[in-house]
Amino acid sequence: MRAHLIAAIGAGLPLTAALVGPLPVPMQLSDGGVSAAVTATAAELSDGRIARRWSLGADGSVETMSLSGPGHAQWAAAGPDFQLNLDGIVTSSASGWSLISLTPRQPAGQPGRPASGRGAALRFRYALVSPAVGAVGVELDRMVALHPGSAVIETTSTLVNNGPVPVRVSAYSLDQIVAGDPSLPAEVQAYNGGSDWRDDYRHVSNPSGAFDTEGEVVRFGADAGFFFVSQRRGGAMSRAGRDGDGRSWIGVDWARDLFDFGPLQDSPPDYNRLENPAYPAPIRARVLPPFGTLDLGTSYLGVYAGGAQQAASAFAQDFVAADEPAFARSVGLNTFHPWGHGAGMSDANLRTQVDAAAALGLESFMLDDQWQGGAGGESGDWRFDPARFPDSDGDGVPDFVAYLHGKGLRLGLWMSPLEFNGASQTYAAHPDWACAPVGDASAQIKDDAGLGVWDATNAAFQDYIIAVVDRLVRDDDVGEFKFDFMTWVDCAPHDYADYEDAFVSIVRRMQQRHPDVTFELDETNDQRSWPFESAQLGPSWFDNGHLHGSGNVAKILHDVWSAAPWIPAWSLGIGAFDGTLRDPYAGVHGVDFLLPLAMLTHVTFWTDLTTLTPDQRAETAWWVQWYRAHRDELGPTVYELTSDDPIDGASWAVWQPWNGAAGYxxxxxxxxxxxxxxxxxxxxxxxxxYAVTDVRTGTAYGVFTGRQLAGGLSVTLPKSSAVVLSVQPVR
Structure with a gap:
């Protein structure tokens, strides 16, 4: 078909005449209860929980005709599937593009995501036919997938340029429908990271009428309706909206963003986002290069019924099963608190921590910044500092690493893969890999780790950093990496969004090679990958314990509150016992509050374990063992049972992790x-x-019907205390 297209262009034939023709139909593919079907005039993707139907015009146009959900509720009227602004020209699936093929197929499988390849998908291939856009040979590939038992349809869009002319892409919808009822109530969730200097990670608004606002999640409806989620990270360019005619969408408007200050602005009230002051003048836009491709991103369209939180539940079930890697939800320790870059970050000091970790039942031990160093080992070279972690027998494995593995613990390592120390031998050998001139200049800033910036789009650098991870996994049996210091920069001819996409592609290549290794991204500064782009890759180190007027414990509760119910709370890396085992959370009582809270996150101790009292150690070991036995039951859905933000230090905070028919x-x-x-x-x-039981004491609260529990379960607690209740069906 592509050869036919190019030949038609060369012959000077009208594109619409060259492209439109009968499809080889009917076609159908079914897997796991999901059906993708194509006829000459229509297509449908359905599984009994959601159904979307398209009409296929004789002129190559495509429109969504219907979207139905539970009870066969109908949410969509006829309208285009997408909208793309190319070189200032607005195009859509009904105008400016012509369908050249439509085929059912299996969804693309992804490493570490067992359900990703299950179900059925439709691949829509379009050719650009708008005479107003001065480019030929441009295609759009939209893969629309549905996984078994899901109420969420995923759409991934990629532009392909088979011609010599670049195309500017300033704004687009990742997915859209025309709502059958344009007056449905709307709720928008906009997210940002940056816990080092801010606390407002989730912004919820309820716009009415027509709107265009920052957001990564938008829900239309009350107790039932539909919703969109964008995989693109938070920022001014991530948009959700509704037009006056009911067109409801999730998408990106790159023209709204101008610059990322990265770590150059990291103190309140400064912020590292700089929005475009000249908007709508498009200072920034993505560029589809000649003979290249451009990944526009992934979106999710779902339906729900039974209450607003069922929308988040439907999304979480799909996202966790098919998009989030099934990383080890292990119990670990990270060395940054309290040892940081000091002398305590060494073999001689940390062996007692390994002993304590093993005794408590911990499973992983992460060496944070400064495990690397010495001649040929600095950031950028990524080899162990022989002064801190010697290799006395010369076998290539530091003594500490061998000791840690001997205790049955997995090794984790911190890295800043996109940055380097000015003393790096790799930088000396390959100065052309740096992002010039920014990376060379920032390398002169004094910092233990180094702040030089590599050009992430450089193919040779990409191969090198992947080989570094290969070596560390092979030689040191590393089971988890924490990637830090990501700053998206312009490396001409590429812009900061190309840089961001290049980093994501690097991590995905690493995952392809090492599907059992966990890759954690540091999201403590904003304008990185939070929320869904990050969660698609693994857990996020989310909070360094910087307070802005709140207490330590209230801040952690606030972090979980900010994530749930849309973002898997267990993807948040937050320091357990990091300055929190003190009044009013001292002693064993404090352990019984703080560890249940940690178990809602990616459990990571940030403390000197040898300072725990014998009673605290015993209580900690009990909770660690309980978590290891039950962690797979803590989700995929995490409902919010209270609405107040707990950052005030006074409010209750209650969550319900739920896995099908049971939970806590x-x-x-x-x-x-x-x-x-x-x-x-x-x-x-x-x-x-359902039997309700206190998991720590075994105290039975009683047996209740589902109707009674839905009406209200009474829980009584003293101040500064917590309880974990099991809710299990009675067989």
Whole structure:
């Protein structure tokens, strides 16, 4: 078909005449209860929970005709699938593009994501036919996938340029439908990281009428409706909206963003985002290069019923099964607190921590910044500092690494893969790999780790840094990496968005080669990859413990509150026992509050384990063993059972991790609030019986019907205390 297209262009034939023709139909593919079907005039993707139907015009146009969900509720009227602004010209699936092929196929499988290749998909291939855009040979590939048992349809869009002319892409919708009822209530969630200097990670708004606002999640409807989620990271360019005619969409407007200051602005009230002050003048835009491709991103369109949080539940079930890597939800320790870059970051000091970690049941031990160093080992070279971590027998494995593995622990390593120390031998050998002139200049800034910036789009550098990870996995059996210091910069001729996409592609290549290794991204500065782009790659180190007026414990509760219910809370890396085992959370009582809270996250101790009292060690070991036995039951859905932001240090905070027909209630009371709360438990069979039990004490709360628990489960707690309740069906 592509050869036919190019030949038609060369012959000077009208593109529409060359492209439009009968499709080889009917075609159908089914897997796991999902069906993708194509006829001469229509296509459909369905699984019994969601169904989307398209009309196929004789002129090559495509429109969504219907979107239905539970109870066969109809949410869409006829309208285009997408909208793309190319060189200032607005195009859509009904105008400016012509369908050249439509085929059912299996979804693309991804490493470490077991369900990603299951279900069915439709691949829409379009050719650009708008005479107003001065480019020929441009195609759009949209892969629309549905996984078994899911109520969410995923769409990944890629532009392909088979011609010699670049195309500027300033704005686009990743997916859209025309709502059957354009007056549905709307809720938008906009996210940002940056816990080092801000606390506002989730912004919720309820716009009415027509709107275009920053957001990565938009839900239309009340107790039932539809929603979109964008995989693109948070920022001014991530948009959600609704037009006056009911066109409802999620997308990107690159013209709204101007610059990322990275670590150059990291103190309140400064922020490292700089929005375009000349908008709508498009200072920034993505560029589809000649004979190249451009990944526009992935979006999710879902339907829900039974309450607003069922939308987040539907998304979480799909995202966790098919998009988030099944990384080890291990219990680990990270050395940055309290040892940082000091002398304690060494073999001689840390062996006692390894002994304590093994005794408590921890599974991984991460060496943070400064494991690397010495001649040929600095950041950029990535070899162990022989002064801190000697290799006494010369076998190529540091003594500490051998000791750690001998205790049954996995090794984790911190890296800043996109940055280098000015003393790096790799930089000396390959100065052309640096992002000039920014990377060469920043390399002169004094910093232990180094702040020189590589050009992530450089193919030779990409191969090199992947080979570094290969070596560390092979020689030192590294099971987890924490990637830090990501700053998206312009490396001509590439812009900062190309740089960001290049980093993501590097991590995906690493995952392809090492599917059992966990790759964690540091999101403590904003304008990185938070939220869904990051969660697609692995857990996120989210909070360094910097406070902006709140308390340590309230801040951690706030972090979980900011993520749930749309973002998997267990993807958040937050320091356990990091200055928190003190009044009013001292002693064993504090362990019984802080460890249940940590178990909602990517459990990471940030403390000197040898300072725990014998009673605290015993209580910690009990909770670690309980978590290891039950962690797979803590999700994929995490419902919010309280609405108030717990950052005030007084409010209750309650979550319900749920896995199908059973789960838990994690309740935390801070310094205020009532002595008891009535909690409405979600996702229960109304006439089924459930046993509610305190998992720590074994105390039975009783057996209740689902209808009773949905009406309210009464939980009483003293101030500054917590409880974990098991909610299990009675067989």
């Amino acid at each position: 209630v994690f309740a935390f009371r801070q310094s205020g609030g009532p002595d008891a709360l009535s909690l409405q438990v979600h996702d229960l069979g109304a006439d089924s019986d």
